[in-house]
Amino acid sequence: MARTWWSVTVELLGGRGEELWPWPGRVFAVGPSHTFLDLANAINDAFARWDRSHLSMFTLADGRMVTDTETGAEMVESLGGPITEAVNIESAKVARLLKPGAEFQFTFDLGDDWTHRCLIGGDKVDPLEVLGITPGKPLPYWGWGAIPDQYGRRWSDDDGQSRAPRRPSHPHPMLLHAWPAQDRVPALDVSELRAAIAAADAARFLAAVRGHDVDDALQQVGAGIPMALKQRREQAEPVAVSVINRLTWRAGAGDGVLAQDLLACLRGEPLAGRVVPVDLEMLGAELEGGLGMSTGGYVDLRTGQVYDASSTDPMMVGEDAAVDVETEPDRWLRFDRTGSRDGWRDMAAFAERQHDSALRERLEQAIEGKGAFGRFRDLVHQESxxxxxxxxxxxxxxxxxxxxxxxxGIRVG
Structure with a gap:
């Protein structure tokens, strides 16, 4: 049972002739099958020992030493101190040799003598509670203190005499969440993305998305996620979760809706509404078309087709071509045109996000007054x-x- 695991506190007392205070420590969950070698490796991992060419040795309260067989034999045959027994570090199990409350010592590198005080807790632990898993080796689940380098080096070329390098004048971009730089992340090829979705090619879709900057195209990327999950679920799941999280964080119009739909798809649940295969690009263009063209239009809730209001007028399109929206009124969803207001806001938002202040100012000037859309379009082309x-x-x-x-009440599907 998991409750047979020990809690072992390990504190680093010092090394290389220096005593540490306060003692940095780690608390490990140690299982019934774990050997002293397993514990030694876990301690050296937790205390950042990168050079493992040195010996590890445990000393028990009764004087026994737990180490490799060759070193143990040398210790037993030594002339000084009491006669002791050597225990094989590779096969001896911690839980068999020690009991709750036992104190013992661990030493790494018998030259630099990194000395640790180890103490088995009085209560057993459940690794599922403290770690969330049942690991195959001892693992720390609590800790404190700064861990010194095993050779006392503070930077890569520290020879013990040279001065430390001068601190950079600016924080590293990683600390500012500005790494990698945007221009170092390949841009998404939207044409390739759309071609992959149109061809229902999950492998091509995933290749188009992975490793590329998708944050400005989440609605477009999201359109291919259900297909990718259906064909290549294992590879597509991480992409789906990432897109859901990005949509939630971006929180633009429709982002929350798409995030909910993708989450339902990921869970194998039905979408929260009537599912209609609407062409969103066509609907978007009709919704935001010029008010002088018409007042709005209709969505066919059976086919997803989008019609301009003029399509219902026999005088405009002819008696045979006119769409009858009155015979089956529940089949049609009426929409009114919003005009260019949202399009202008898009231009303003795009201008505002530019890091180059001079470019940002030119874009902002371009969208002022009559002819804003034409001037803005010309300028973005000029600036690539x-x-x-x-x-x-x-x-x-x-x-x-x-x-x-x-x-x-309509969801796109």
Missing amino acids: LAEQWYTFATDRQLGRAREFLADN
Whole structure:
């Protein structure tokens, strides 16, 4: 049973002629099958011993030494001290030789003499409670204190005499969550992504997504997740979870809806609404089209097809081509056009995110006044930002279309 495990506290008293205080320590869960060698390796792992070419030895309270057979034989045959028994570190089990409350010593590197005080706790522990797993080797589940380098080195070229390198004037980008730099992460090839989704090719889809900057295209990436999960679940699950988390963090229009849908797909649960195969790009374009074109349109809740309001007017499209939305009113979802308001906000958001202050200012100036869309389009082309812009804007438009449908009880599938 898991309750037969010991809790072993190990404190590093000192080494290399120096006594440490306070003593850094780690508390290990040690199982009934673990040998002293297992414990020695776990201690050396936890106390950052990177050079393992040195000996390890335990000394028990009765004077017995637990070490390798060759070293043990030399210790037993020595002229000094009491006659002792050597115990094989590779085969002796901790739980068989020791009892709760036992104190013993562990020494690593008999030259530098890193000395540890070890104490078995009075209560047994359940590794599932303290670690969450039942490990195959002793593992620490608690600890404190700073661990010194086994050779006392403070930097890679420390020879004990040279001065420490000067501290950099700026924090490392990793500390600022600015690494890797955005320009070092390959951009997502949206054309390849869409081609993979259209071909229902999960391997191609995953290859297009992995290792690329997808944060501006989460709605577009999310469209391929169900297909990838169906074909290659094991490889697609981590991608799905990452996209769900990114959508939740981004929290743009429609992001929460898509995150919920992907989570349901991941769990094998039905989507929270009527599932209709709506073309989100077409719906987004119709929702945000010019108000001068028409007042809105309809979504066919049976086929997912999107129609402009003019498609229902026999005078506009002809008697035979006109869509009849009155015979089956429950089949149709009416939408009203919102105009260019959201599109302008997309341009403003894209401008605001630019790190180059001069570029940001030019983009912000471009969207002021009449003709903003044309000036902005020309400028992003001049600055080689067209692909970034279209990916960014398309994703936001898809999200708004998805949210509109969700508000009306419709989920895209």
